[in-house]
Amino acid sequence: MADNSYRQDQAEVLLSRILEKTIRRSGALDTESLCIIAGQKCFHVRADVHVLDHDGNLVDACCLALVAALMHYRRPDFEVRGEDVEIFDPREREPIKLSMQHQPFCITFGYYEDGSIMLLDSTVLEEQCREGEVIISMNRFGEVCQIAKYSGEPVDGMSVMSCMNTALEKVKMLDQFVKTKLDEDEKRRDAGGVMAELRADNAR
């Protein structure tokens, strides 16, 4: 991506299309849980992906960051009384995690020498020299969300199959990595929630 074989607008379109296919169309985020009153009010969850520095493998990095951010985010709590909806401030009520159905990750393989060499996590230089790429998205259960191959030389079906096994192994690693980091973050900010802060005998 974003190497000389694409123009920038194409690179951006490819990136957003792959994220769209991997995360939105695979149903990773349960959109039904964002409904407040059917047909009237709902949450609009928006994810803004900003690339701050580019040294290859943007797709994998963006996908990882996006999944991590979605798992980290908490939406405000609400209460419905008849036709009225009250949205609670995070200080009033503990915000709620989004409900995720699975966590898909992208793994990009760059290939060289007619597909006999497969590289993971290419740098920009490696991306500029490769013959083509295959982008595989799957979750830790090995369920494939999408396979994309937009350009480059043809690649052998069997080597795509072996990529699947490598991808599964890597996805499990990434999944575990994100969970560990989320746990660490939760421990860091855990003050016992609103109830603990409201108690008279808290640390303050």
Next chain:
Amino acid sequence: MPRETDPSNNAKSFLLQALRENVRIDGRGFDDFRPLDLSFGDEYGVATVQLGKTRVMVRVSSEVVKASADRKFDGVFTISTELSPIASPAFEVGR
């Protein structure tokens, strides 16, 4: 429009020759990732991934909107991506 500079022929053939001898330029194995780091912001829903020199930040936010008429029981989820010139000189604003 600006383009990423082409690698020189020497750099290219050096990389390919190294790959034929099962070596990557930065010494990683073929199936290895670069050092990976994930950090979260102070607010909920801000995540930054650093993968080697590649760096991506994602911010998730939400607001309450009117539900669309054809999908009454669903909320809305959108992803917007931005390749800004901060990432690479080959990226332009407003493209």
